[in-house]
Amino acid sequence: MVLFSAKKLGDIASVVGGEISNSSHRDLVVESIAQNPQSSTTSDLVFLYEEKYIKKIAEVKAKAFILPAFLKDKLSPLSIPVIWVKRPRLVLKMLLESFECKQYKAKVGIHEKAVVDPDAKVGKNCAIGAGVFVGSGSLVGDGSVINPNSYIGSNVSIGKNCLIHANCTVLDNVKIGNNVILHSGVVVGSDGYSYVTEEESNLEKAKKGNFEFNLGRQIQHKIPSVGGVIIEEDVEIGANSCVDSGTIGPTIIGAGTKVDNLVQIAHNCKIGKDCLIVGQVGFAGSVTLGDRVIAGGQSGFADNMIVGSDVILLAKSGVHGNIQANSVYMGMPAVPYKEFVQQEMNKKRIPRKQEKLEKKIDELEAKLKQLEEKLQVKA
Numbered sequence: 014m015v016l017f018s019a020k021k022l023g024d025i026a027s028v029v030g031g032e033i034s035n036s037s038h039r040d041l042v043v044e045s046i047a048q049n050p051q052s053s054t055t056s057d058l059v060f061l062y063e064e065k066y067i068k069k070i071a072e073v074k075a076k077a078f079i080l081p082a083f084l085k086d087k088l089s090p091l092s093i094p095v096i097w098v099k100r101p102r103l104v105l106k107m108l109l110e111s112f113e114c115k116q117y118k119a120k121v122g123i124h125e126k127a128v129v130d131p132d133a134k135v136g137k138n139c140a141i142g143a144g145v146f147v148g149s150g151s152l153v154g155d156g157s158v159i160n161p162n163s164y165i166g167s168n169v170s171i172g173k174n175c176l177i178h179a180n181c182t183v184l185d186n187v188k189i190g191n192n193v194i195l196h197s198g199v200v201v202g203s204d205g206y207s208y209v210t211e212e213e214s215n216l217e218k219a220k221k222g223n224f225e226f227n228l229g230r231q232i233q234h235k236i237p238s239v240g241g242v243i244i245e246e247d248v249e250i251g252a253n254s255c256v257d258s259g260t261i262g263p264t265i266i267g268a269g270t271k272v273d274n275l276v277q278i279a280h281n282c283k284i285g286k287d288c289l290i291v292g293q294v295g296f297a298g299s300v301t302l303g304d305r306v307i308a309g310g311q312s313g314f315a316d317n318m319i320v321g322s323d324v325i326l327l328a329k330s331g332v333h334g335n336i337q338a339n340s341v342y343m344g345m346p347a348v349p350y351k352e353f354v355q356q357e358m359n360k361k362r363i364p365r366k367q368e369k370l371e372k373k374i375d376e377l378e379a380k381l382k383q384l385e386e387k388l389q390v391k392a
Contacts, residue, residue, distance in 0.1 A: 019044045022077055022094060025058070028111050029104040031079065031096040038094035041074050050075075060167040079104060096233070118158050118176070119143075154191065166202065172246065184258070186241030193244055198253035202242050205257040205264075205280025205298060208233035238261060238280055245269075251276065251292070267304065281290065285322060299362065303338060312347075 021074050023039030026032065033039055047053035050066045050073045059075035061067050063228035067084065070091070077094040098104045119142030123129055126143040133147045136155035141147065145159050148167035157175040159165065165177075166184045172191035177183070181195045184202030195201070210233060215226040240259025244266045251274035252255070256264060259281045266278070267286035277295045278284065284296075285304035293311045300314045303322030312330040314320075321338025341350040348356070 022096060026096050029079075029096070029098055029107050031098040031104065032082070034091070034095040034097065038077070041077065041094055046105075047075065060101050062103050070179045103269065104373075117160070119145075119160055124161075130167075142179070148185070178252075186239070186258070187244070188241065188263075190246035191242045194249040196250065196252040196254075196274070197253070199250050201244065201250075201256045202258045203238075203255060205238040205260055206281055207236040207238065207260055207298065209236055210234070222362070240264065240281070242266075245286070248272070254278070257282075273310075279316075291328070309343075 047057035119140035153365035154173035245268035297316035309328035327343035
């Protein structure tokens, strides 16, 4: 459960814009939010938004419920107080923000153990923590917070009200919009994984169908990454994720996109607006995503792929071809969802079909043997 200072149901309803089932319950006090319905106690406020729990609502122990308003006329009258809301999960966000424990952040001002280059500019009401370095020509926008031991390179632009957690690295020529959050361990603007050999490499040959490989050394010459990175406003990037610099033009992450932990975004990628990139997703170079794309955990994208807007890629999808907008894909390689399900159903039928086939073969062999015996008798 999540503890917070005791609150009356009436106050909670006011915060979240909900409607209490009975006005006489407005002064009822709750002190905690249940982590999940199964583990709730008679002192908890419980959110129910999954159908499996709503069907078993009588089994849930709670002092009060928060329920979706569309159920008001579908459920039998409840003895437990209810706050009816439009979207319980959104209300959970509002409630946790209202009662959250404040995380550490550096105090407003530049810590005495921070290093800010004389050519850098720090806006009003910024907090620059101990051990932070801000390089030449960089700009930190008003109200932004940079927590201890983060590195900000040269010619970096950080917008207003950004939060950069401890131990982040933002390298040269990165542009960050307003209200961006970088979690600990994020690296933005590192060199792209881009090399070239003096002669045609084995990989280049293989792509052309030529498997007469060179068996000697092939020295890989590093291609510089000078394009930088642009992170638009309202982006959040999870812990230990990496965004590589573009080769000539910038790598771009569109406004409102949320990136989970341990994600790799390679050089020259263009990620659209309001995308959801789940943990351990990997993008090779020059991948382009449209807007509102959802990439499930451990999905992988080959280089130069183009994915349209409003595409959902389920976990472990392997994208090796372009994907049209407004579609759902899954599998390795990724195929349309319905096609994947049909393939899986066909696979499950194979043992039964094989068993029938073997039985049929046995029957045919027996008949063939009988026929051979008859022919021998006639001979």
